């Protein structure tokens with residue numbers, strides 16, 4: 001469907017120089033696209049930021065980012081930035097606050113619903129919200145060029161057309177995503193649909209969202225971020241305390257039955273190598289884009305920033321009093337990953353890392369506290385997913401190549417760093433086409449680091465992964481973020497359907513992203529008459 005209908009305004013943009021000014025006056029999105037500074041590629045108009053009278057939302061909420069304080073640790077409350085929501089239309093239960101957490105509320109929607117979100121920025125710097133994993137039009141995706149300053153609003157209206165799954169939202173202003181997420185701006189966006197509901201997975205108190213993050217607190221209970229030193233940016237922020245749903249020392253009191261655990265890695269740069277402390281394998285039922293076709297079993301599984309995993313955890317065989325933990329196993333993240341830098345080593349004059357990437361630790365505890373009789377067995381089939389057809393890709397014989405490299409102490413993609421509206425010729429795709437994209441993390445030497453690569457606006461299917469073999473990937477199902485370890489190459493199939501316009505792809509190590517390890521890709525499509533004007 002065309003959400004852009006009756007929403008667009010005139011474009012015909014004069015050029016880059018006047019654009020900012022025009023945006024400020026008009027208060028809506030951008031136009032004209034530049035390619036390497038060689039002049040306008042084409043003009044592309046976007047929707048007005050006035051509410052569309054033809055858009056009748058099923059769910060209508062306000063979402064405000066504002067300074068707040070939360071008692072995270074005993075003693076003085078912690079100053080945070082936090083999302084607050086208010087439901088204007090729809091059941092109040094669609095917005096679920098997490099008690100005592102700095103995280104934003106969980107927003108719940110059904111596939112096919114029309115959602116209006118009135119975002120207001122009340123933090124003292126520019127911000128914008130990105131709906132991580134959702135397939136929405138370019139102007140609804142939270143591109144950094146749509147940032148609004150303190151006191152201003154941005155109107156989102158879109159139809160939820162993703163599969164049921166664990167998605168999330170967080171800020172996306174260029175250069176400030178890391179610090180804004182770190183101060184607390186993030187929340188889950190959970191989508192449900194009929195297919196998922198027919199499976200009959202554990203729900204209610206047996207369905208537990210778990211957002212994993214790391215934080216460092218000073219002696220005054222306030223959050224400490226990186227010093228801004230280049231070396232710390234290069235590695236990414238690593239906190240020394242593991243938080244679950246914004247809470248320290250998290251314990252999940254469980255009953256003797258099956259649970260559906262929805263895990264999100266909402267950390268800035270920490271990678272978790274998930275495993276059960278009691279050595280049983282992980283039963284994985286879902287990833288970024290929802291349920292897998294059938295459960296898969298892993299002795300351990302990587303979860304990099306931005307990725308999600310859904311785990312089936314059955315405690316029916318365990319007695320009350322049983323205790324286990326979800327842990328992160330030690331691993332080698334490569335040359336710049338932190339571990340080789342050594343514990344307590346000064347990072348180029350910056351802060352010492354007490355818990356490097358790749359260190360082992362406990363994430364949270366599960367304690368069986370209650371007997372229940374609830375006979376629920378792991379479904380053999382969870383959903384239907386058609387296998388990816390590589391030969392449907394227009395570039396089947398010649399996949400698009402991306403090299404993750406370091407240049408002049410700066411992470412880059414194909415040697416380029418982010419420019420707000422720049423798209424290179426090899427970053428333009430055709431609306432409605434399928435393509436193979438191939439990412440190489442083979443920079444080499446000391447400067448190797450893992451990079452979780454995220455594509456905006458799309459779910460894709462991994463075709464192959466080669467290089468260093470790890471057993472801990474869950475490449476099955478639909479993905480929007482993939483971890484690429486040093487020395488690895490990954491190939492995925494993506495369908496550029498439905499929405500033309502400018503979208504991002506980037507490393508989801510937020511410090512890498514902020515320093516420019518991010519690029520635009522442009523989906524070129526026919527310009528509708530409303531858009532042309």
Ligand SMILES: [Cu+2]
Pocket residue numbers: 411450451452507508509512513517
């Ligand atoms: Cu990176």
